[in-house]
Amino acid sequence: MTALTSMTSARPKVQLTGVKETLLATLYGRAVDSRSKKPILGDTMAVDTVRRLDYDFRKLGMGAGDSAGVALRARQLDVWTARFLARHEEAAVVHLGCGLDTRVHRLDPGPRVRWYDVDFPEVIDLRRQLYPERPGYTEVPTSVTDPAWVDQLPADRPTLIVAEGLLMYLTEEDVTALLRRLMAHAPSGELAFDAFSRFAVRAARLNKVIVKTGSTLRWGTDPAGISRLSPRLEIVENISVLDLPGIEKLPLAYRAAARVAARIPGGLRDMSRLYNCRF
Ligand SMILES: C[S@@+](CC[C@H](N)C(=O)[O-])C[C@H]1O[C@@H](n2cnc3c(N)ncnc32)[C@H](O)[C@@H]1O
Numbered sequence: 001m002t003a004l005t006s007m008t009s010a011r012p013k014v015q016l017t018g019v020k021e022t023l024l025a026t027l028y029g030r031a032v033d034s035r036s037k038k039p040i041l042g043d044t045m046a047v048d049t050v051r052r053l054d055y056d057f058r059k060l061g062m063g064a065g066d067s068a069g070v071a072l073r074a075r076q077l078d079v080w081t082a083r084f085l086a087r088h089e090e091a092a093v094v095h096l097g098c099g100l101d102t103r104v105h106r107l108d109p110g111p112r113v114r115w116y117d118v119d120f121p122e123v124i125d126l127r128r129q130l131y132p133e134r135p136g137y138t139e140v141p142t143s144v145t146d147p148a149w150v151d152q153l154p155a156d157r158p159t160l161i162v163a164e165g166l167l168m169y170l171t172e173e174d175v176t177a178l179l180r181r182l183m184a185h186a187p188s189g190e191l192a193f194d195a196f197s198r199f200a201v202r203a204a205r206l207n208k209v210i211v212k213t214g215s216t217l218r219w220g221t222d223p224a225g226i227s228r229l230s231p232r233l234e235i236v237e238n239i240s241v242l243d244l245p246g247i248e249k250l251p252l253a254y255r256a257a258a259r260v261a262a263r264i265p266g267g268l269r270d271m272s273r274l275y276n277c278r279f
Pocket of ligand 1: 019020021022023024026027096097098099100101118119120123142143144145163164165166169
């Protein structure tokens with residue numbers, strides 16, 4: 001996908017490592033999807049961002065199927081976020097581990113929404129060089145596990161917590177403490193996220209992005225494990241990535257592999273699931 005990269009010299013050099021570097025895989029996945037004949041997400045800003053960064057995206061080894069998988073996951077989380085925004089004109093959205101994702105631009109929430117994009121300071125620095133400011137939009141440069149930043153969130157708005165490709169990198173103790181802290185702060189709301197199974201966490205050495213970035217997977221769960229995070233959480237929907245709407249747009253070879261995987265008992269169907277919960 002070299003056509004996605006540009007040779008201009010003033011591009012920010014990306015020096016992220018470990019878990020921070022994984023955001024380049026999801027960004028690139030969305031860009032490749034956007035350039036495909038039948039885009040699933042159609043994130044044109046991602047194409048522009050890839051062109052503007054000085055980084056060798058080829059090192060991540062993302063294929064067409066991986067990119068379509070990233071786009072399917074992002075689209076489902078967009079659908080749940082858009083549904084929450086349609087129900088709550090004065091919502092707060094807390095987007096944890098936002099990376100260089102452009103969800104706020106894709107969904108373009110109304111003027112009464114307050115949106116918070118949260119990631120490490122190095123990541124937020126890079127975002128600020130790439131994306132415009134918007135009214136009602138705040139970037140929070142912090143580790144999500146630091147308790148202090150939560151105090152700057154409004155405590156009187158229905159709140160959607162979104163975490164895409166994040167929670168599997170935290171320990172179960174950190175996931176539990178983070179979500180309980182956010183739920184104690186907000187009056188009510190929803191949580192939309194993806195999670196790996198314990199088997200997928202153990203099989204991390206088969207995950208290209210984890211291996212290439214040298215990052216570590218820590219938390220895996222199944223639907224029954226969600227209630228252990230907090231008794232306040234009630235699952236509204238949970239979907240295996242192999243059943244996501246739009247999977248028919250994947251390249252033929254990937255669809256065939258997904259069909260076979262979905263039928264293998266004891267694990268593959270549950271390797272990665274998306275959850276929408278209310279609290
Ligand atoms: C796989 S990337 C996903 C990025 C983005 N959600 C997307 O879909 O493109 C994982 C992201 O989680 C962020 N992250 C991981 N651990 C974090 C932590 N403790 N605090 C804040 N951000 C974290 C990384 O910096 C990175 O941006």
